[in-house]
Amino acid sequence: MSTAGKVIKCKAAVLWEEKKPFSIEEVEVAPPKAHEVRIKMVATGICRSDDHVVSGSFHWPLPVILGHEAAGIVESVGEGVTSVKPGDKVIPLFNPQCGKCKVCKHPEGNVCLKSSLQQPQGTLIDGTSRFTCRGKPINHFIHTSTFCQYTVVDEMAVVKIDAASPLEKVCLIGCGFTTGYGSAVKVAKVTQGSTCAVFGLGGVGLSVIMGCKAAGASRIIGVDINKNKFAKAKEVGATECINPQDYNKPIEEVLKELSDGGVDFSFEVIGRLDTMLSALLCCQNSYGVSVIVGVPPDSQNIPMNPMLLLTGRIWKGGIFGGFKSKDSVPKLVADFMAKKFSLDPLITNVLPFEKINEGFELLRSGKSIRTILTF
Missing domain, CATH: 3.40.50.720 (NAD(P)-binding Rossmann-like Domain)
Structure with missing residues (x-):
């Protein structure tokens, strides 16, 4: 039975308060609106930038679903989406590329003017959230929010990659x-x-x-x-x-x-x-x-x-x-597939998504380089 156009109930790791563990919750993920994409997560890395929000050194509107280094499969798309389709393997982009602003048009610039990195905004571009938990809206995180079995992103914040690529490895190309x-x-x-x-x-x-x-x-x-x-x-x-x-x-x-x-x-x-x-x-x-x-x-x-x-x-x-994300991520995945570099030395732990708090403890203790959470 198709889930397109319907609200999906799934599991997510919600951060309700700074300096507290993540709480595994059932959340409702609304279908994508025009120019939005809903993605079924396959793998996500635990990055120090996520922990900066937990520790309070990087302030973000709470409660929030963190996570930004990931790979997944498109579940459905909103009206007007042309760059990806259901079934495509994709990497969400915490550093989006709208392709139209002054920075995107500049040969060296890569922090798109629509990016929420410079102005923390816990929503999608239209100013609203697609996540609900316990009847409350939950904030998005830098266009991605990958600590969730399904996420919704703006089309400018997702790119199609090689259909043969191993998502549990190339997710690292999404950030680290x-x-x-x-x-x-x-x-x-x-x-x-x-x-x-x-x-x-x-x-x-x-x-x-x-x-x-x-x-x-x-x-x-x-x-x-x-x-x-x-x-x-x-x-x-x-x-x-x-x-x-x-x-x-x-x-x-x-x-x-x-x-x-x-x-x-x-x-x-x-x-x-x-x-x-x-x-x-x-x-x-x-x-x-x-x-x-x-x-x-x-x-x-x-x-x-x-x-x-x-x-x-x-x-x-x-x-x-310094990379323009939409232009560069598919090429980097292609380089990985061509064995121009290996990601294996970076991956020290692979855990089920529900063990996210254990993964963060490994990061903080210095015992892991990258922990990958699988869904």
Whole structure:
């Protein structure tokens, strides 16, 4: 019996309050309106950005269904949808691409003006929610809300991918892998033979290392206080790893000594203000490029001396690895299918969706790189 046009009752992980566990609830998911798509989730990754909402460092309207790194199958579409059809394998896009705004038309811009990343909005584009639980509307999260067996997204926030792709792996292209890999190859534009430093060796940091290696960097230094992450970092391309706690001087000084005055490229993939400054300081002061990849805490600023930039350093950031999502995600999936990179080293745990709280504990304890939840 077709579910098209009908309300679907299903399970979702609802966050009712900050700093509390997710609650597995029965929710009602309304059918898609015009230019919307309803997706049956197959797999979703647990990303640190979701945990930032739980911890309160990234404020979002509550209650909410989080999740943004996923893959699924189109269940039904609303009127006017032309880019996908029921049965298509798709990846929802937390960083949408409307294709019409000033940013989408710019060759380098990729944070669409319709994105809710800059202005947290717990609804779809029309200002309303498709989720109801206990008779109350539940907020959407950055166009995706993938911690639910079914979700509804705007057409600009979903893209069709290769029908043969394994969704439990390519879901990582929806955020973590692409964010890290693109930060190296597209945002920083790492050069052949260069020296790179990567602060933070979680899933995104490892993806940065993979991008640096693909771009031809000759030296990739991993930086983390958890030595248990070093073996995996070397497996994906780090040439050496260091722990700041092993030194009695600032880590930027250590890195300068290791790299004859400063690295060519550095990446902060943690989301801490002190490490963002350290990453900038460890760059060669005349031509070094430092990229902020980690999501910083809300409403905090870094005091810094403009002289650090006046000499020629470049300090920049990038959402989703600088990639335009609709244009790039299908190509990255195709590259994965062509074995140009592997996602297996990033996946340490696979759990049923109902064990979401266990998955977040694995993330917080540093025991997992990426946990995939399957539906």
